[in-house]
Amino acid sequence: MNSMATKSPKTPNPPVQHPVPAVRPDNGGDSVVLERRPQKTKPPQMYQVVLLNDDYTPMEFVVVVIQEFFNKDRETATQIMLKIHLDGKGVCGVFSKDVAATKVDQVTEAARKNGHPLQCVSEPIE
Numbered sequence: 404m405n406s407m408a409t410k411s412p413k414t415p416n417p418p419v420q421h422p423v424p425a426v427r428p429d430n431g432g433d434s435v436v437l438e439r440r441p442q443k444t445k446p447p448q449m450y451q452v453v454l455l456n457d458d459y460t461p462m463e464f465v466v467v468v469i470q471e472f473f474n475k476d477r478e479t480a481t482q483i484m485l486k487i488h489l490d491g492k493g494v495c496g497v498f499s500k501d502v503a504a505t506k507v508d509q510v511t512e513a514a515r516k517n518g519h520p521l522q523c524v525s526e527p528i529e
Contacts (some may be wrong), residue, residue, distance in 0.1 A: 450503035450526055454483075454510070456491045456524040463527055469495055472509050497528065 452473070454465065462484055469480035473495045487493035498506060503525035514521035 420436050435454070448497050450500055450525040450527055451494045451497045452502050452506045452510075452523065452525050453492050453494055454487050455524065456487050457520050457522065460514065460519040460521040464490065464514075464517065465521065468510055468513060468521070472506055498525075500525075 412463050448454050454469070461513045465484045465487065466477065470477060473480075475483065475495075483493045483495060496506065497503075507523045507525050510521065510523040514523075
């Protein structure tokens with residue numbers, strides 16, 4: 404018994420090639436030429452998260468908040484806390500708008516849970 408196929412396999416049709424239009428010389432200005440211009444996207448607006456000084460929130464709590472929510476080491480967090488204490492405010496970090504808003508919410512919630520009036524805001528960077 405012979406198990407070979409009786410028909411040879413079909414070869415696929417070659418791809419259809421569409422003619423490319425020839426470049427024509429200027430024929431009196433009735434043609435339009437479009438240039439592709441690279442699009443320039445601006446980086447997103449950045450926001451700085453700022454803690455404001457008050458006379459009631461303990462300095463140690465501010466240091467812990469900076470460490471926990473802004474991933475700063477103890478020394479850096481202490482320096483930021485002293486800037487807040489001496490200058491009335493201090494920048495804890497720079498983030499995109501959504502991340503900055505989340506950081507503000509997290510800090511405010513932690514302060515309220517612990518009974519402190521610590522204020523945190525985000526400001527756009529010019």
